[in-house]
Amino acid sequence: MSEIMLPTYDDVVAAAARIAGQAHRTPVLTSRIADEETGAQLFFKCENLQRMGAFKFRGAYNALAKFDAGQRRAGVVAFSSGNHAQAIALSARLLGMPATIVMPQDAPASKIAATRGYGAQVVTYDRYTEDREQIGRDLAERHGYTLVPPYDHADVIAGQGTAAKELFEEVGPLDAFFVCLGGGGLLSGSALATRALSPQCLLYGVEPEAGNDGQQSFRSGAIVHIDTPRTIADGAQTQHLGQLTFPIIRRDVDDILTVGDAELVEAMRFFASRMKLVAEPTGCLGFAAARAMKDQLKGKRVGVLISGGNVDIDRYAALLAGQGG
Numbered sequence: 001m002s003e004i005m006l007p008t009y010d011d012v013v014a015a016a017a018r019i020a021g022q023a024h025r026t027p028v029l030t031s032r033i034a035d036e037e038t039g040a041q042l043f044f045k046c047e048n049l050q051r052m053g054a055f056k057f058r059g060a061y062n063a064l065a066k067f068d069a070g071q072r073r074a075g076v077v078a079f080s081s082g083n084h085a086q087a088i089a090l091s092a093r094l095l096g097m098p099a100t101i102v103m104p105q106d107a108p109a110s111k112i113a114a115t116r117g118y119g120a121q122v123v124t125y126d127r128y129t130e131d132r133e134q135i136g137r138d139l140a141e142r143h144g145y146t147l148v149p150p151y152d153h154a155d156v157i158a159g160q161g162t163a164a165k166e167l168f169e170e171v172g173p174l175d176a177f178f179v180c181l182g183g184g185g186l187l188s189g190s191a192l193a194t195r196a197l198s199p200q201c202l203l204y205g206v207e208p209e210a211g212n213d214g215q216q217s218f219r220s221g222a223i224v225h226i227d228t229p230r231t232i233a234d235g236a237q238t239q240h241l242g243q244l245t246f247p248i249i250r251r252d253v254d255d256i257l258t259v260g261d262a263e264l265v266e267a268m269r270f271f272a273s274r275m276k277l278v279a280e281p282t283g284c285l286g287f288a289a290a291r292a293m294k295d296q297l298k299g300k301r302v303g304v305l306i307s308g309g310n311v312d313i314d315r316y317a318a319l320l321a322g323q324g325g
């Protein structure tokens with residue numbers, strides 16, 4: 001472990017300069033109704049309004065912008081069925097390099113089409129019989145592509161940390177901050193920014209109840225692996241934290257909380273009806289946890305990161321109508 005080089009806040013600062021003019025500086029919204037309900041003063045960092053609809057653009061663009069000439073010529077490969085795929089595809093197009101995305105053949109057609117729409121080549125695989133990491137590595141070896149993983153990569157972590165950096169620069173120090181947790185790229189990057197800009201802030205990672213590997217890992221001190229959890233929070237269906245994300249989270253995060261799918265739907269409904277915001281289920285983890293903890297947040301200044309807004313519109317309508325996912 002000791003030879004692993006963890007990214008630092010300086011890397012977040014460098015990432016912010018690299019993505020400036022490419023990523024949106026997303027708005028920080030407030031809501032009188034949310035404040036009344038919780039008794040706290042809430043600041044929502046709206047990464048659902050980021051380019052391609054999620055914070056993942058930040059880390060992907062930062063990683064690809066650091067490629068050398070040879071890496072750019074050969075291009076990038078990534079495996080993802082979700083927001084990381086689109087983030088890599090869009091970043092590659094903006095930087096003028098080829099991208100290959102490995103996606104399950106039963107991924108939603110809209111996601112495959114969106115990824116192709118950004119100009120990426122999509123390679124599909126059978127998720128029950130084939131190993132996507134192996135396919136990604138084979139493609140990288142055969143064609144000289146550089147593999148960029150969705151969270152366990154120093155440049156990805158640093159890029160994801162720029163959203164929290166913007167939040168603290170805009171609203172000043174906070175008492176508590178709630179961040180969605182999958183593999184931990186967003187949380188570890190946010191932790192670097194939090195410890196630099198608001199050191200006393202209580203920082204919470206929030207993951208789905210059904211997939212609390214992060215909480216188990218945090219409390220036991222070793223990375224816990226689980227089977228793919230059943231939850232509507234599809235952006236947080238990761239099976240384990242990373243070799244880079246875990247030590248940062250263990251060092252800099254105060255606790256990992258969980259919320260159930262029903263609470264995520266309630267939060268989605270709140271965002272839609274009260275704030276006119278479309279948030280995907282995973283993007284609601286932070287607010288759902290803050291609501292559940294409101295007795296401890298009275299009179300406090302609290303940050304909530306809304307991580308993304310990419311949800312198929314029919315599925316969104318069904319979830320809001322209480323018809324499952």
Ligand SMILES: *Cc1c(COP(=O)(O)O)cnc(C)c1O
Pocket residue numbers: 054056082083084150151180181182183184185186187235236238280282283307308309
């Ligand atoms: C990827 C993703 C997450 C989880 O991010 P990690 O860096 O894997 O922890 C949360 N929300 C959304 C919308 C995502 O796309």
